[in-house]
Amino acid sequence: MSAAPRDNAPSQPIPELICELCRLFYQLGWVSGTGGGISIRGPEGIYMAPSGVQKERLRPEDIFLLSDQATGEHDCEVVRGPATGLKVSECRPLFFNAYRLRDAGAVMHSHSVWAVLAARLFAPQGGPGEFVCQGLEMQKGLRGMGCFDTLRVPIIANTPRESQLTASMGEAMQAYPDVDAVLVAGHGVYVWGRDWVQAKTQAESYDYLFRAVVESHRLGLPVGGA
Numbered sequence: 001m002s003a004a005p006r007d008n009a010p011s012q013p014i015p016e017l018i019c020e021l022c023r024l025f026y027q028l029g030w031v032s033g034t035g036g037g038i039s040i041r042g043p044e045g046i047y048m049a050p051s052g053v054q055k056e057r058l059r060p061e062d063i064f065l066l067s068d069q070a071t072g073e074h075d076c077e078v079v080r081g082p083a084t085g086l087k088v089s090e091c092r093p094l095f096f097n098a099y100r101l102r103d104a105g106a107v108m109h110s111h112s113v114w115a116v117l118a119a120r121l122f123a124p125q126g127g128p129g130e131f132v133c134q135g136l137e138m139q140k141g142l143r144g145m146g147c148f149d150t151l152r153v154p155i156i157a158n159t160p161r162e163s164q165l166t167a168s169m170g171e172a173m174q175a176y177p178d179v180d181a182v183l184v185a186g187h188g189v190y191v192w193g194r195d196w197v198q199a200k201t202q203a204e205s206y207d208y209l210f211r212a213v214v215e216s217h218r219l220g221l222p223v224g225g226a
């Protein structure tokens, strides 16, 4: 038996893991229509899917490896990329926000309809705003959150190009240091974690909470918290 892997270290190569997670997230409706994406930090750098591709059909050789030393907002150093003419994800500067500002180990970007509706419910004019929820067991899936706490997630306004979200997402992250997610009005959500397991757990928990609050509103039940 080989040496025990470090906690939550993937048991498979990261490009394979990204492809597997993309297929799972496609089934949840998070990355349909080529939208959304996943990025994971590995010992060699930052792994990221290409832009504008069918996320459920990604192959490990399509995944980019970027230097985590890159400092420019709109440029990046590609350590290893696919041989085909694919472009690195439009979400790159947003993913780097989580790596630089929060020392994240992985970032998930979902176009889930529940995230879109939750943002619309709390910011009907398109943001900025704040999603609020309270008293749900699944809040325990989020870092530092108990089921009776009040969860507040920032909502930022959408922009014509994904990369134009970089500054407002960064500001929201600074304003909500205890929250590992930013909702984008009319668009979706960015969620990160210290590693891919925590990022996935939090992304699933957030999606559940967004759905629970949206459905509560539809049923005429109280939504949100204090």
Ligand SMILES: [Zn+2]
Pocket (backbone or CB within 6 Å): 035, 036, 109, 111, 162, 187, 188
């Ligand atoms: Zn997007």
